Amino acid sequence: MAEAYNTCIMDATQTNPGADWRETAFDLTRGIAAYCGCSLVGGLAKVIARHPQADVGNAFNHKQVACKLWARDKLFESCGSRFGSIWIVGGWYGVLAAMLFDDPRFDIGAIESIDIDPGVAEVAKTLNERWKERFRASTGDMYTLDYAGSRPDLVVNTSCEHIADLRAWLALLPPGTRVLLQSNDYFSEPTHIACVPSLQAFEKLAGLTEIAFAGALPMKKYTRFMLIGRV
Ligand SMILES: C[S@@+](CC[C@H](N)C(=O)[O-])C[C@H]1O[C@@H](n2cnc3c(N)ncnc32)[C@H](O)[C@@H]1O
Structure with missing residues (x-):
């Protein structure tokens, strides 16, 4: 092929x-x-x-899409369809936001995509133009956001392999905040600074107080891990 x-x-x-x-x-x-x-x-x-x-070919390749379809399905199965506000940190070009808006099973008030790279917000806005009344994209460091003041219903981080200290970031969220986290064991990719070797290692690192879903999705070169639960 x-x-x-x-x-x-x-x-x-x-x-x-x-x-x-x-x-x-x-x-x-x-x-x-x-x-x-x-x-x-x-x-x-x-x-x-x-x-x-x-x-965008990288952000929307079949592996990225498969991981986000998996996130969407497991989110629906474990947390239902209604969310007032969702924050997606490390949101890149806003592909997951667009996939959530595009899914008629969900009833979502608003999604905010926040990324430290100043080059991605405008792209995310273009991708999500169809839902522009309910979508915002901004530039920011996920370690400096006011989670306690804004209290989003769900915080998504599918970029856990890209941040140095997952535990320190999770500690910024108010206790009880619902999260969806993804990481992987793709150690050989140079931009991955914090991969985990297994689902068990990911669970231990995150230390969530409640887990609604924990699973692994094997891909050709690596396995992606996902946790849905509360801090
Ligand atoms: C390659 S992308 C996304 C990978 C992930 N597997 C996905 O598809 O969602 C990783 C993103 O995390 C962002 N990022 C890294 N550190 C960040 C931080 N401290 N705050 C916000 N965004 C961050 C990068 O700028 C990049 O856009």
Whole structure:
């Protein structure tokens, strides 16, 4: 499958070396959005057109999507459908926010996506334009946010492998705050500064007072771990 794909890509580049892949991706995603009536794919088309620098192919690759579908399903099964406000820290390009808004099972008041990288908020806003009245994206360090003052119903952090001290961050949340956390054992990826070797190690590190879901999702090169519960 991967071999056939690589051959096709090489053929396409050789027959049309000047082809702008972004233009092709834009046409294709816009067409798929129209065919499927999918606002999220329409948002991806806008991101490709307006933010050529965004690494959206990485954020929306099939592994990233699988991990977020898993998060969405387990969240629904363990916590239900209604959330007043959700904060997604380390929210990157806002893919999980868009997937939650796009899922008719959920009734969500608002989602705020916060990321330390100043280059991602505008991309997240474009991706979530369809839900702009209920979506905010801002630049900030998850260690400096006022969780106690704002008291979101759910705090999501699927970037636990990217932060140095998970326990110190969790200690900032008011006791009882509901959280969804993901990490992985992908130690060889250079941007992963705090992977965990197993689900048990992740559970121990997080030290949640209540666990509604704990599970592992094996991928080809690594296993993703998820905890849903309360601090
Ligand atoms: C590669 S991305 C997301 C990976 C994760 N597996 C996912 O798909 O949600 C990790 C993000 O965490 C963000 N990040 C890292 N440290 C952060 C911090 N202290 N506060 C907020 N965002 C942070 C990075 O800027 C980046 O956008």
